[in-house]
Every structure is written in C-alpha cells, then in structure tokens.
Amino acid sequence: MDENKLDEELKKIWNETPNAHSNDIKEDSWEEFRSSTFPSKKKSFVWRNYAAAAAAIIMLVGTGIYLKKDLLKSDISIASTVIENTTSKIKVVLLPDSSKVELSPNSKIELAVNFSINRKIEMDGEAYFKVKKDKKHPFQVFCKQTTATVLGTSFTVNGQVEKEVIVALYEGSVQMDVKGQNENWILKPGEKFTYANGNPTVEEFNRFTDFDNEKISDVSTYIEKNYGYKMIIPTEYNNQRITLRITKKEDLKTIIQLISEMYNLKFEVNEKVKQIIFL
Structure with a gap:
C-alpha cells in the first residue's frame, strides 16, 4: 500500500x-x-x-477526544474535551481514570485528553465528584478563581451563583486554593469552603441523612426522591422500623446492600422501570 x-x-x-x-x-x-x-x-x-x-x-x-490548542489553567498546552449536561436531570459521567462525576443540569466540565496522568478539570455549574485514588496524579478541579486538589475523595463543587464557589467535602480531604492568594485551606469531611465576593470562609455542614427508628417506607421515599429508583418491599415489612445513617451522597448500591443485610433480604434491580425489588 x-x-x-x-x-x-x-x-x-x-x-x-x-x-x-x-x-x-x-x-x-x-x-x-x-x-x-x-x-x-x-x-x-x-x-x-x-x-x-x-x-x-x-x-x-x-x-470522543480531539486535539485542540487550549489551556486548562496549566502551564502546559493540553488537549481537552467538554462534557455538558443540557438535560433537566443529573448526568452521570465515568471519567477515564474511573472517577465518577454527577453533573447537574446546565453544567459542564472540561478535561484533558491525557487525563490519566494530568487529572485536571475545569467546570462551570455544579457537580459531585467521587475520585479514584491515585497518589502519583492528584485530581484538580478549577472553578472560577478556586482550585480544589484531592487524592481520593468525594465532594461537591457549586459555582452556579455568579462570583461564588462552594465546595462541600463528604469523604477524604481537599486542599483549596484561591488565585492570587498565598494561603490554602485543608478541608476535613463535613466542612464546606465558600468563596464569595473575594472572601474565603470554612464552616461545618451536615453531610449525613439520619433515619432514627423510622418506617422503612421513609427510606423508600428518600431513595425515590434522591436516586430516582422506586423501592418495592414485601408487605410484611411495611411497618418495620429502621435506624440508619448515610452520607447525603452515598452510593445507592451501598444503601441497598445495607438494607438487604439488615433484614436478610435479597434484591433485584429493574433498570428499565427504575425499580429495586426486595425478596
């Protein structure tokens, strides 16, 4: 040839x-x-x-990645791809390094083509990140004037309000930096960093959802509202009480497995109709 x-x-x-x-x-x-x-x-x-x-x-x-001569807030010229959520529902994105992003409506992220070794993301809007641990390659999220640097953790970044960024940490640790400022802030789980009108603040927030001796049907309502899955339980469990603490960003699979073990039930998931059926 x-x-x-x-x-x-x-x-x-x-x-x-x-x-x-x-x-x-x-x-x-x-x-x-x-x-x-x-x-x-x-x-x-x-x-x-x-x-x-x-x-x-x-x-x-x-x-779906093409070479473009753009900068992603880095000294190196890197190719990038843009992922945007133009729907009215949360869009779940699995990144090349197996990290997960739950992208809120009217939000977008931009990441490098060599993302596995240069884990930098620029974002607009709001997203929840569950980061795959990789000590050699720190994970960074740039939003407006702020940078969140992590190794392995879960957190939300909200930059929907003009001139304001809120980073809430659920697990792990995050270092926050602000462009033009020498100081940095190390967040612990349950702490929230807010940067508004040029002023950074750190305060605690409630990262848990508690069910204290409540009906299992209340958990079902919570799951349907927050995850979009309807829970079907045997009728004899309708009045069962449950005490459970979960993070507000807990994986649905973890919650379902906990309920399954607590009541010695098996479960099936019907993705077509978004149902979790306990047997």
Missing part, C-alpha cells in the same frame, strides 16, 4: 467521530496529529507504524 493510500485509510478512521465535534475541529485535529506522527521526508513507512498510528487514532476516537 503506497503512502497516499495509507494516509487516506488513516484519515477515514479519524473521521469516524462523534457528532459533538465540528468538521473544522476534526480537520484541524487530523492535520495536527498527522504532522506530529508522520514528519515529512521520512524515507520509509512500515506496517507496524501504520498499526500503531491506527491504534492511537482508535483510542482517541473511542473516547
């Missing part, structure tokens, strides 16, 4: 892209990728070079 034919085949793979990217971005990205991968005047091009290039393209296409 001659060089022109190889070029055509590689570009064909590159253009099999998500619709979210414009043709201009695809074209610019292709030219940048080709020029950096296949410098001109090369004397030969063997099949293993083609295979390696194709694999690199497929990796980028599969994640």
Whole structure:
C-alpha cells in the first residue's frame, strides 16, 4: 500500500467521530496529529507504524477526544474535551481514570485528553465528584478563581451563583486554593469552603441523612426522591422500623446492600422501570 493510500485509510478512521465535534475541529485535529506522527521526508513507512498510528487514532476516537490548542489553567498546552449536561436531570459521567462525576443540569466540565496522568478539570455549574485514588496524579478541579486538589475523595463543587464557589467535602480531604492568594485551606469531611465576593470562609455542614427508628417506607421515599429508583418491599415489612445513617451522597448500591443485610433480604434491580425489588 503506497503512502497516499495509507494516509487516506488513516484519515477515514479519524473521521469516524462523534457528532459533538465540528468538521473544522476534526480537520484541524487530523492535520495536527498527522504532522506530529508522520514528519515529512521520512524515507520509509512500515506496517507496524501504520498499526500503531491506527491504534492511537482508535483510542482517541473511542473516547470522543480531539486535539485542540487550549489551556486548562496549566502551564502546559493540553488537549481537552467538554462534557455538558443540557438535560433537566443529573448526568452521570465515568471519567477515564474511573472517577465518577454527577453533573447537574446546565453544567459542564472540561478535561484533558491525557487525563490519566494530568487529572485536571475545569467546570462551570455544579457537580459531585467521587475520585479514584491515585497518589502519583492528584485530581484538580478549577472553578472560577478556586482550585480544589484531592487524592481520593468525594465532594461537591457549586459555582452556579455568579462570583461564588462552594465546595462541600463528604469523604477524604481537599486542599483549596484561591488565585492570587498565598494561603490554602485543608478541608476535613463535613466542612464546606465558600468563596464569595473575594472572601474565603470554612464552616461545618451536615453531610449525613439520619433515619432514627423510622418506617422503612421513609427510606423508600428518600431513595425515590434522591436516586430516582422506586423501592418495592414485601408487605410484611411495611411497618418495620429502621435506624440508619448515610452520607447525603452515598452510593445507592451501598444503601441497598445495607438494607438487604439488615433484614436478610435479597434484591433485584429493574433498570428499565427504575425499580429495586426486595425478596
């Protein structure tokens, strides 16, 4: 296969892209990728070079990420991708490092293409982050004038109000920094950092939801309201009482497993109709 034919085949793979990217971005990205991968005047091009290039393209296409000359509040020029929630419901996003983001409506995040080693995110709006631990690669969230740096933790960042950012920590620890200020703030679980009108403050907040000898049906109502799943329990358990403390951002799976163990019940999840059926 001659060089022109190889070029055509590689570009064909590159253009099999998500619709979210414009043709201009695809074209610019292709030219940048080709020029950096296949410098001109090369004397030969063997099949293993083609295979390696194709694999690199497929990796980028599969994640919907294209090379753009943007900065993500970093001294290095890094490629990025934007994930936006234009719906009226929370959008759950699994990041390349297995961290999870619950993106609120009218919110968006922007992250690096080399995110696994450069875990930087710029965000607008509100999101809940559950971060995968990686001591070698700290996780940073930039929102307006603030930076939240973590290793492994769960927290919310709310920047929906103009000139205000609120970071609430549920688990782990977070270091807060403000652009132009030398001081930093280390948050503990149950602490909330607020930056408004140029003033940073730290205060406690209630990160737990408590059920103190309440009907199990109250837990069912809570789950439906906060997670969107309806809990179906055997009728003989309708008047059962439960005492339970969970964080307000607890994983639904953890809550269901706790209830299952407390009452020695099995459960099934019907994703189609969003139901959890205890047996």
